[in-house]
Amino acid sequence: MRVVLAGGGTAGHIEPALALADALRRLDPRIGITCLGTERGLETRLVPARGYELELVPAVPLPRSLSPKLLTVPGRLAGAIGSAAGILDKVGADVLVGFGGYVATPGYLGARRRGVPIVVHEANPRPGLANRLGARLTEHVFTGHPDAVLPNAEYIGIPLRREISMMDRLSMGDKARSYFGLESDRVTLLVFGGSQGARSVNQAALEAAPYLRAAGVQVLHVIGPKNTVEVEPPPGDPQYVILPYVDRMDLAYAAADLVLSRAGAMTCAELTAVGLPAAFVPLPHGNGEQRLNAEPIVRAGGGLMVDDANLSAAWIVQTLLPILNDPERVVAMSEAASRMGRKDADMALARKVLEIAHR
Structure with missing residues (x-):
């Protein structure tokens, strides 16, 4: 089993991904786990420190307003999607789990291109652009906040470190x-x-x-x-x-x-x-x-x-x-x-991911 996790940039995207990685390894130590990231995010420090493989794709931030920068997005995004798809091919991914951030968009689109099952986890009550896109590409959507609104969403909580x-x-x-x-x-x-x-x-x-x-x-x-x-x-x-x-x-x-x-x-x-x-x-x-x-x-x-x-x-x-x-x-x-706390979101999401991948 090979699982690819796409969540980079801030600790709010990376930490739930790493908590899920730990839970997957507790369920099956043989699972191969690869994290997608960009060279500008905290994942370059946090992921290797936790002992997981990190593969980098180009960061493609989307402008917040109409500007000339918007014209450069399609070309750069196409390159990032190709890079993400190549990584999925290289590791033989069985499922991709996205947590939002710059790296999630090319991850979702690369997985869609390769026919790899997609799982989306949104931690915030107001989903970001990447996860709003990802939720349109899959029926496997989970949220960390009970009031988050996404298609097919199931409230599961935010995966946390066991310590x-x-x-x-x-x-x-x-x-x-x-x-x-x-x-x-x-x-x-x-x-x-x-x-x-x-x-x-x-x-x-x-x-x-x-x-x-x-x-x-x-x-x-x-x-x-x-x-x-x-x-x-x-x-x-x-x-x-x-x-x-x-x-x-x-x-x-x-x-x-x-x-x-x-x-x-x-x-x-x-x-x-x-x-x-x-x-x-x-x-x-x-x-x-x-x-x-x-x-x-x-x-x-x-x-x-x-x-x-x-x-x-x-x-x-x-x-x-x-x-x-x-x-x-x-x-x-x-x-x-x-x-108000949810202590078991890491294991609950890990079981869902394995079930989806096996299916």
């Missing part, structure tokens, strides 16, 4: 806090802005640092690999730990009582899977999908939401700090978040 989806957050708490140099008995706030960080989230948290510290709250703050901090909180007790990037997000989640973060699809899926309540700050631009990601969790009582424009140190002190200092409310929010 996160199967983690017992409470039993790992002391070990996780020690890992980051935090005290085991302090209320802990985790702050991060997605894989690249978020300047507005960083600024508000840093400005609130003295007030959080005065209230006895320690902070683990992941600022993002490309962001810098002009003035760090001075050393003191409780700790305010600043890191550019965290490879062990499972430990970061286990260390935390509550999160302040963006509301990407993967973030929402991971937080609900581990039962971690959050204050969501949806990305203020784009198509509004981050707000849609967080709304079901907030309605269920597993989090709260604040507009990026309204996020400030004062909001953290006035709204978030009272929750952090109310253990019963944190527990209730944690239970509500956990009820």
